[in-house]
Amino acid sequence: MADVVVEQGRLARAASPRKRASLRHAMGRKSTVAFFLTLPLILLIALLVLYPAFYSVYLATLNKAMTKFVGLSNFTFLFKRETFWMVVRQSCIFAITAVVFKALIGFIVAHFVHNIPGKKQRKWRGMLLVPWVIPPAMSTLAWLWLFDPSYSAFNYTLSFFGIGPIPWLGDTFWARFSVILVNVWYGAPFFLIMYLAALKSVPDQLYEAAAIDGANWWQKIWHITLPMMRNIIAITTLFSLIVTFANFDIVRILTSGGPLDRTHLFATWAFQVGIQSSDIPLGACVSLFMVPILAVAAVFILRDVNKRGNEA
Amino acid sequence: MAEVALRKVIKRYDDVEAVRGIDLDISDHEFIVLVGPSGCGKSTTLRMIAGLEDITDGDIMIGGDVVNDVPPKDRDIAMVFQNYALYPHMTVAENMSFGLRLKHYPKAEIKARVTEAARLLDITDLIDRKPKQLSGGQRQRVAMGRAIVRNPKVFLFDEPLSNLDAKLRVQMRIEIKKVHQKVRTTTVYVTHDQVEAMTLADRVVVMNKGRIEQIGTPNELYHKPATRFVAGFIGSPAMNFIPCRLEDVGGKLNVRLTDRISFPLPPARAARYSVLPRTENLLLGIRPEHLTESNAHLEPGVETFDTVLDVTEPMGMETLVYFGLEGTPICGRVDPNAGAKDGAPMRLAMDLNNMHLLNEATGAVL
Numbered sequence: 263m264a265d266v267v268v269e270q271g272r273l274a275r276a277a278s279p280r281k282r283a284s285l286r287h288a289m290g291r292k293s294t295v296a297f298f299l300t301l302p303l304i305l306l307i308a309l310l311v312l313y314p315a316f317y318s319v320y321l322a323t324l325n326k327a328m329t330k331f332v333g334l335s336n337f338t339f340l341f342k343r344e345t346f347w348m349v350v351r352q353s354c355i356f357a358i359t360a361v362v363f364k365a366l367i368g369f370i371v372a373h374f375v376h377n378i379p380g381k382k383q384r385k386w387r388g389m390l391l392v393p394w395v396i397p398p399a400m401s402t403l404a405w406l407w408l409f410d411p412s413y414s415a416f417n418y419t420l421s422f423f424g425i426g427p428i429p430w431l432g433d434t435f436w437a438r439f440s441v442i443l444v445n446v447w448y449g450a451p452f453f454l455i456m457y458l459a460a461l462k463s464v465p466d467q468l469y470e471a472a473a474i475d476g477a478n479w480w481q482k483i484w485h486i487t488l489p490m491m492r493n494i495i496a497i498t499t500l501f502s503l504i505v506t507f508a509n510f511d512i513v514r515i516l517t518s519g520g521p522l523d524r525t526h527l528f529a530t531w532a533f534q535v536g537i538q539s540s541d542i543p544l545g546a547c548v549s550l551f552m553v554p555i556l557a558v559a560a561v562f563i564l565r566d567v568n569k570r571g572n573e574a
Numbered sequence: 575m576a577e578v579a580l581r582k583v584i585k586r587y588d589d590v591e592a593v594r595g596i597d598l599d600i601s602d603h604e605f606i607v608l609v610g611p612s613g614c615g616k617s618t619t620l621r622m623i624a625g626l627e628d629i630t631d632g633d634i635m636i637g638g639d640v641v642n643d644v645p646p647k648d649r650d651i652a653m654v655f656q657n658y659a660l661y662p663h664m665t666v667a668e669n670m671s672f673g674l675r676l677k678h679y680p681k682a683e684i685k686a687r688v689t690e691a692a693r694l695l696d697i698t699d700l701i702d703r704k705p706k707q708l709s710g711g712q713r714q715r716v717a718m719g720r721a722i723v724r725n726p727k728v729f730l731f732d733e734p735l736s737n738l739d740a741k742l743r744v745q746m747r748i749e750i751k752k753v754h755q756k757v758r759t760t761t762v763y764v765t766h767d768q769v770e771a772m773t774l775a776d777r778v779v780v781m782n783k784g785r786i787e788q789i790g791t792p793n794e795l796y797h798k799p800a801t802r803f804v805a806g807f808i809g810s811p812a813m814n815f816i817p818c819r820l821e822d823v824g825g826k827l828n829v830r831l832t833d834r835i836s837f838p839l840p841p842a843r844a845a846r847y848s849v850l851p852r853t854e855n856l857l858l859g860i861r862p863e864h865l866t867e868s869n870a871h872l873e874p875g876v877e878t879f880d881t882v883l884d885v886t887e888p889m890g891m892e893t894l895v896y897f898g899l900e901g902t903p904i905c906g907r908v909d910p911n912a913g914a915k916d917g918a919p920m921r922l923a924m925d926l927n928n929m930h931l932l933n934e935a936t937g938a939v940l
Contacts, residue, residue: 467659475673476647489663
């Protein structure tokens with residue numbers, strides 16, 4: 263009997279400070295501690311990212327002189343301009359084409375590098391990363407000289423074969439080709455290094471098992487390599503899509519959007535409209551347009567990653 | 575199903591010779607185990623049979639055909655790897671059917687084969703799971719299932735139980751044996767565990783330093799080892815090797831172990847060893863189970879001696895006793911009720927009917 267009484271008393275006492283206990287419990291949880299530890303960084307990001315983002319939304323609702331609130335009329339004005347839709351199209355063509363080629367070249371070269379034995383591989387890895395580590399503004403200047411219509415190495419070399427001279431940056435097709443080429447040259451090493459890391463993480467025994475199961479090289483790539491690399495491919499593609507879509511420096515240096523706005527991207531056009539033509543609200547409007555397009559892409563690609571995340 | 579033959583097979587990596595001329599004939603339906611310490615070339619040999627490693631010299635034949643230059647996919651073999659090597663993005667059923675799907679088998683047949691293999695291995699409930707959702711033992715079963723559905727000429731196992739805990743290993747060992755009894759496919763199995771080798775094999779191939787030391791049934795290897803390496807490798811605890819010399823004492827052939835201990839050899843042994851030179855340095859090989867406690871009724875050929883035990887290990891059904899004989903550490907197995915204690919004197923009996931005599935220099939069993 264005595265035991266029961268003591269037990270009941272203990273229960274009664276425990277019940278009253280339940281709220282304090284639950285707070286202590288919450289503090290004791292690892293996730294809570296983790297949240298507080300990362301709070302300074304979260305605040306910093308909020309300051310540096312969220313503030314400018316909302317400020318640009320605010321700017322986009324002003325008139326050209328930034329004196330009056332005009333609501334969505336900047337947007338409706340943009341929708342009526344043909345140049346805007348051309349920039350949308352060009353940005354999509356530029357980003358998708360460049361990312362596809364970067365991914366393809368990165369994948370193929372990663373396979374070659376993966377099969378180079380030991381020490382030599384390190385040298386090749388270092389050399390192939392060079393385009394990615396040089397500041398693009400600098401390397402694009404070198405490309406600018408290479409593309410020069412009269413004195414460039416490209417046209418000089420092609421002249422031996424009776425080709426050219428090609429107006430690399432003066433013709434719509436070649437100008438688009440050139441900016442994509444330089445972007446692929448600059449971005450492919452990133453894919454290469456990511457894919458190389460992914461390739462190295464695929465256990466050799468899976469390939470051996472597949473070889474014994476009767477797979478040829480193509481079936482090994484299709485059934486083993488690609489599925490094992492799916493997450494890396496998805497994340498790398500998304501990341502590159504965002505960066506490429508928002509590209510500024512390459513187009514700015516090579517063509518400044520010309521000829522006749524035919525190579526303008528969102529960022530370069532926003533710069534031209536907002537800074538060079540002094541219509542900051544309209545420029546903000548243009549740059550804000552990237553958000554929904556990229557958000558849709560991000561949702562699609564990342565949803566896939568989450569679905570597969572717990573497989574491997 | 576097929577027989578496998580290796581003819582003077584050599585594997586050289588740069589300047590290291592991993593496999594030094596192996597000859598081996600494996601008959602149809604046979605379960606062969608390659609056993610040896612790490613680095614003895616057993617896995618390399620298996621991988622050469624699989625076609626995952628090129629051979630430097632010699633011939634490998636499967637079903638009578640030389641397959642030296644045939645790629646793995648055309649050798650009609652199936653392999654079970656140490657770390658299972660299941661495809662992580664495929665379900666159990668997809669893993670098992672992968673080889674059949676690549677060969678464009680009809681869907682109905684694939685399903686029938688997978689179902690049958692799953693039933694045989696008792697993994698029917700797991701068929702839609704991914705490897706990540708399986709335990710080690712279940713993964714091992716799936717890996718075996720992947721081999722079985724192919725209905726290949728030869729099964730190759732590369733240390734398949736090494737990643738499992740001790741209890742599961744024993745259980746899976748029995749499973750593998752049961753599967754082989756049902757499927758009867760020619761099997762080559764690599765392990766470093768001599769217990770696995772003894773329990774599974776029709777014949778065991780003991781390898782050392784890239785060479786075959788001995789081929790034989792588990793009983794042959796245990797009772798008639800050909801070399802010191804085999805004698806020491808097979809059996810746990812390992813066979814004791816005691817330096818000794820033969821001598822003639824009163825017309826009888828004795829084996830002298832120490833200044834104090836000299837035993838007359840049983841007549842059968844004496845006849846066999848009498849031709850040996852008396853001056854040669856020899857080793858007496860005796861298994862721990864033939865070093866037991868002394869009792870009142872000694873069989874002929876069993877000799878007793880007194881010693882002081884260093885350490886005893888009670889195992890329940892028996893007690894292992896460790897002691898030294900002029901610096902040579904020796905292990906014996908005595909009855910748990912024989913009163914063996916750490917540091918205590920004890921009279922032990924050595925059954926010389928089961929002794930081996932080895933040449934100390936060459937390691938050959940005489």
